[in-house]
Amino acid sequence: MADGAPVALLAGGGALPGLLRAALLRRGRAVRVLALRGFAEWTLARQADAVIDILDYKRIFATLEAWAPAEVVLVGTVHRPKPSAFAGALAAFRNREEIAAILGAGDDGLLAGVIRLLEERGLVVGGIHRLAPELLAGAGILGAIAPDEQDLAAAAVGQGVLEALSPFDVGQAVVVAARRVVAVEGPEGTDAMLARARRLRRSPRLRAIHGGVLVKMAKVGQDLRVDLPTIGPRTVVCAARAGLAGIAVGAGTTLIVDTSATIAEADRRGLFLLGIERRPEGGET
Secondary structure, eight states: OOOSSOEEEEEOBSSHHHHHHHHHHHTTOOEEEEEETTTSOHHHHHHOSEEEOTTOHHHHHHHHHHHOOSEEEEESBOOOOOHHHHTGGGGGOTTHHHHHHHHTSOHHHHHHHHHHHHHHTTOOBOOHHHHOGGGBOOSEEOSSOOOOHHHHHHHHHHHHHHHHHTTSSOOSEEEEETTEEEEEOOTTOHHHHHHHHHHHTTSTTTTTOOOOEEEEOOOTTOOTTSOOOEEOHHHHHHHHHTTOSEEEEETTTOEETTHHHHHHHHHHHTOEEEEEOOOOTTOOO
């Protein structure tokens, strides 16, 4: 049995909360899971120590404080509640105006606000990048397929675009083909962006362009405790359907859901998978 205070997972949707739980248990860490009802996968919710509605802030905070965890990790996907949905839940809080402002902010402001609320209650917020770095993409060629010079040039353009967009609350991914930006991720997410890129490439202006690269990276200065960019086998499938040559991700800051399966899917479909380092400020690739 693991010693010491547990790591508490505030678990949303997707496979990542379960993968992190398993990784922490392999490391001998004690783990408590607070699954968010309606978001966490049912297999994880069945094993969770508590299942609580995302709007029941009072019970969420009380549960975490009772567990006295060494760290709290926000992991998995959630959807922003509508203002009308959380209005009644704020009545129990003296700082409800602040909470309302946080929930009404953009994604970056929302996440920063949630961290601040947790820290104000004496809870330490941790990150996957430190607790389970084996879940992150490594640097260099990750599969059997190598990018060519054109692919590397496209990846460099995509990296530059994402770095330039970092001060703005937009997505973490871009599609570049022949040094031309085909699509930038918005609120729809990476898979939907790739579907849009697939449609766009049927247009006469883009039909003659072959290949292309999906570049996905954390924003410059991003708090790595939350909202790390994530890819998995489905990302590879969507990239292949969009006619891309490969995927470039930020090394050490991008989560790979089921690394072996993701690499195998990329190899099977003939796509390269590349981990790229963050460039020094003002530097070149």
